[in-house]
Amino acid sequence: xxxxxxxxxxxxxxxxxEVVTSTTGRLSFHARVAANLLxxxxxxxxxxLPDTTGDAELCAAIRAGTVDFAEVYDAIRETVVAKLRxxxxxxxxxxxx
Numbered sequence: 001x002x003x004x005x006x007x008x009x010x011x012x013x014x015x016x017x018e019v020v021t022s023t024t025g026r027l028s029f030h031a032r033v034a035a036n037l038l039x040x041x042x043x044x045x046x047x048x049l050p051d052t053t054g055d056a057e058l059c060a061a062i063r064a065g066t067v068d069f070a071e072v073y074d075a076i077r078e079t080v081v082a083k084l085r086x087x088x089x090x091x092x093x094x095x096x097x
Contacts, residue, residue, distance in 0.1 A: 012038035027037045049081040 002010070013033045019031040022080035058075055081096045089097065 003045070005042050008038045008042045008045065012042065040087055043089070047082070047085055 015031045015035040015038070020035065022029050023031065057090060058067065058072070081092065084092050084096075
C-alpha cells in the first residue's frame with residue numbers, strides 16, 4: 001500500500017506531466033498551483049512537523065522574563081527552518097538544507 005506522501009507525489013506528477021503540458025491558460029496555471037501545493041504536502045509528510053510540545057512553556061517563560069535570549073532565538077530559528085523546509089526550501093540558507 002503506498003504511503004500518503006507517495007499518493008500525493010503520484011497526483012503531483014500527473015498534474016505536472018499530463019495536465020500542465022497538455023493545457024494552457026487558466027487550467028494550466030491552476031494545475032501548476034495544485035502541483036506546488038502537493039509538493040509542499042509531500043515535504044510535510046516526509047519531514048514531520050517540529051516538536052511543539054514545549055511551546056506553551058517557552059511562551060510563558062518569555063512573558064515572565066525568565067528565559068535568556070539565546071534559548072528563545074534557538075527555538076524560533078528551529079521552528080522557522082522547519083517550516084521553510086516544508087513550505088519553500090529554496091529560501092533556506094545553505095547550512096540549513
